[in-house]
Amino acid sequence: xxxDSLELLDFRNYEREIFEFSRETNVLYGDNxxxxxxxxxxxxxxxxxxxxxxxxxxxxxxxxxxEAHLRMFVLxxxxxxKIDVHLKRSKAKGMAVDGVPVKKSGDLLGICNVVFFxxxxxxxxxxxxxxRRKFVDMELxxxxxxxxxxxxxxxHVLKQRNELLKQISINSELLDTLDIWTSxxxxxxxxxxxxxxxxVEKLNGYIKTIHKSLTGGKETxxxxxxxxxxxxxxxxxxxxxxxxxxxAKTTHVGPHRDxxxxxxxxxxxxKYGSRGQQRTGALSLKLTEIHIVEEKTGEKPILLLDxxxxxxxxxxxxxxxxxxxxxxTIITCTGLEEFVQHGMNIHKTFEIVAxxxx
Numbered sequence: 001x002x003x004d005s006l007e008l009l010d011f012r013n014y015e016r017e018i019f020e021f022s023r024e025t026n027v028l029y030g031d032n033x034x035x036x037x038x039x040x041x042x043x044x045x046x047x048x049x050x051x052x053x054x055x056x057x058x059x060x061x062x063x064x065x066x067e068a069h070l071r072m073f074v075l076x077x078x079x080x081x082k083i084d085v086h087l088k089r090s091k092a093k094g095m096a097v098d099g100v101p102v103k104k105s106g107d108l109l110g111i112c113n114v115v116f117f118x119x120x121x122x123x124x125x126x127x128x129x130x131x132r133r134k135f136v137d138m139e140l141x142x143x144x145x146x147x148x149x150x151x152x153x154x155x156h157v158l159k160q161r162n163e164l165l166k167q168i169s170i171n172s173e174l175l176d177t178l179d180i181w182t183s184x185x186x187x188x189x190x191x192x193x194x195x196x197x198x199x200v201e202k203l204n205g206y207i208k209t210i211h212k213s214l215t216g217g218k219e220t221x222x223x224x225x226x227x228x229x230x231x232x233x234x235x236x237x238x239x240x241x242x243x244x245x246x247x248a249k250t251t252h253v254g255p256h257r258d259x260x261x262x263x264x265x266x267x268x269x270x271k272y273g274s275r276g277q278q279r280t281g282a283l284s285l286k287l288t289e290i291h292i293v294e295e296k297t298g299e300k301p302i303l304l305l306d307x308x309x310x311x312x313x314x315x316x317x318x319x320x321x322x323x324x325x326x327x328x329t330i331i332t333c334t335g336l337e338e339f340v341q342h343g344m345n346i347h348k349t350f351e352i353v354a355x356x357x358x
């Protein structure tokens with residue numbers, strides 16, 4: 001899996017720029033706030049239909065412009081694909097694959113699998129459960145279109161059920177319709193629980209070895225799925241929680257409250273791990289992601305590293321750079337000195353100045 005090129009037109013601070021990437025290591029360097037991360041965001045958007053920052057479409061359009069266009073060429077399984085994304089300020093985005101318009105995210109996901117690694121990811125363990133659920137959901141959506149379908153449906157049903165809980169407090173006759181949304185919540189949520197459980201089991205199969213190597217054999221790491229509710233008890237616990245849901249006007253039971261635990265030598269890193277241990281655990285998690293994608297697709301994903309090296313000590317930098325050999329990697333940084341120090345081969349560089357390649 002290789003990204004040949006990316007074209008940005010009125011995207012973020014880019015008027016028009018075309019990036020032709022090497023199949024190996026590409027470095028985007030320059031001062032802060034010049035647009036390096038915007039390139040990675042463009043790749044991520046073309047690969048997943050959304051911004052890694054959670055930005056709205058209109059926020060990614062260049063100031064003063066009404067729309068933005070992105071075009072990316074990807075080589076997968078020996079076939080060259082063209083992905084077009086058209087952002088609009090007042091309408092839904094338009095997308096096309098090989099010139100054929102697509103309406104659903106699922107029609108685009110999976111063509112280009114990316115692993116995005118930013119300084120924020122180093123805080124995934126110390127942050128709240130929402131960050132960890134987001135990590136699992138984003139990876140599963142790239143790898144499993146049925147997961148994307150069920151997750152989208154679940155979020156819609158959850159929103160409708162919560163809205164109904166609020167309306168029932170005003171009109172009690174609506175209580176009879178609550179069971180309809182509850183049964184759908186169980187239907188779609190059950191798939192999510194099952195898929196997350198299997199995914200975390202696969203992660204755990206890789207992360208132990210990676211983490212042990214990363215810590216020089218000094219630490220172990222076990223990743224566990226902490227479902228808010230089990231498959232067998234989902235419907236029953238929703239029924240038991242109905243009075244509480246009606247009182248609070250929100251749904252208390254379901255996979256929207258799941259979490260992941262990271263245990264190192266019987267210590268929960270979320271609560272008791274040092275900052276260094278949490279960062280090392282997060283690095284192990286992201287490197288594990290690469291193996292999961294390769295196992296599922298038969299090809300290595302594209303690795304996007306957003307100024308991550310500056311956040312790691314020398315030991316972890318060396319481990320990361322050694323681990324990503326043979327993977328097309330696009331890295332952002334402020335200068336090339338750190339790569340020279342590591343003796344790393346850089347196959348193509350782009351100096352970014354004010355939204356253009358110098």
